[in-house]
Amino acid sequence: MNILMLPFLAHGHITPFLELAKKLSRKNFHIYFCSTPINLKSIKKRITEMYSLSIELVEIHLPSLPELPPHYHTTNGLPFHLNSTLQKAFEMASPNFSNILKTLSPDLVIYDFLPSWAQPIASTYNISAVQLMTSGAMIVSFCHHMIKHPGVEFPFPAIQLQEFHDKRFRRTIEKFSKASKEKQVTAVNNDQPPPCNFELFNTFRELEGKYIDYQSVIGEKRVVPVGPLVQGVVDDENEHSEIIQWLDNKGESSTVFVSFGSEYFMSKEEIEEIAHGLELSNVNFIWVVRFPMGEKVEVEETLPKGFIDRVGERGLVVEGWAPQARILAHSSTGGFVSHCGWNSTLESLFYGVPIVAIPMNLEQPLNAKLVEEFGVAVEVNRDINGRLNREEIAQVIRKVVVEKSGEDIRIKAKNFGEKTRMKGDEEIDKAVEVLLQLCKESKLLQN
């Protein structure tokens, strides 16, 4: 059976899609992995020898817009103000996608929340389609709850956002639900496959059982968990070797990894407070500092004066990108200062690393609440205006990584990591049955 996968053009979406592609290819599915050339280039080295025949990379080209050259056809490093332009350019690529389906005629399409046309186009070719949700069941059920029951408390009291995040998140939902109403897909006519009655989620019952059940009630479709879809440790010695050597020289669980994903860029104030917080914590750290593509910035100039000298061998500032999975899997890593993007959250849980949560935007504040409720994270509180504070950052890092008061968090994270790594393909095996059924429906309709 052939499956074509079309993730949104974001690194945080391509990662779970690629991990699902690898799992399904081991279950004898042939995968066409479709994205822009720049995105396919960035994942090539993660498609190791064993997948070279079962996962085929398929380029989809976006219309060339002057303000969006081809190396901007990804959210990784994209300047904030170009995000909507990228989404618009992707929406304009529907004819290219239609040609790809006509040429390859897969048995199934696995699509993402954007672009809006993947399922409707697949149905015109009588090809079944199912969505892979790249965020958790809690956040999706929270959004559905807010839209369907405005003003009614979310039935899980631990998920309460700090005021600053609550206001911003409600604005994001209003914007999103307005946009999705405008894109309401026209009804499918009856000789095409009906929209699928379930959705795949990058999650698993041990983490989100009660939210999976609630989403299956409040959402339109049944939830089929296929997670955790977590990138493995790609052992390419030559790349980033200086980071790993630096980490090898540190004590067990002595170091925090600090990273805020592939799309977020810290403000000057955030860099200032985080730098002083790391300094005050007296804990070893690897800190990824990154700026939008096209912005030529001297990292040292953005850091507090004398910061690099004062921290010396205790700290390593990495510009642009670090091998996150390899660092989280390393025995010297004892904590993850994270924005709680969904992939980072799952990776931290998978590798058993406790989280110092500093959510920045989107659904990250909710992910932070989820892992705090789960007992493997502590969130750094912001002031009423959302400002970070260096003492608060230092205090939470020391609690999570060093102090006795954080011992239960460290033990819980370690034990849950061991349990999660043992799960293997448990969720996938259950999902394969329903995916095979969808593929057979396509074949029946196409013959």
Ligand SMILES: C[C@@H]1O[C@H](OP(=O)(O)OP(=O)(O)OC[C@H]2O[C@@H](n3ccc(=O)[nH]c3=O)[C@H](O)[C@@H]2O)[C@H](O)[C@H](O)[C@H]1O
């Ligand atoms: C789904 C959605 O994706 C978005 O992606 P974003 O990149 O911000 O964060 P992650 O989901 O953690 O994804 C980031 C991915 O990039 C990897 N990485 C990142 C930085 C680095 O230096 N090295 C790495 O290997 C990391 O390992 C992870 O796999 C938003 O967060 C959103 O909140 C989230 O739910």
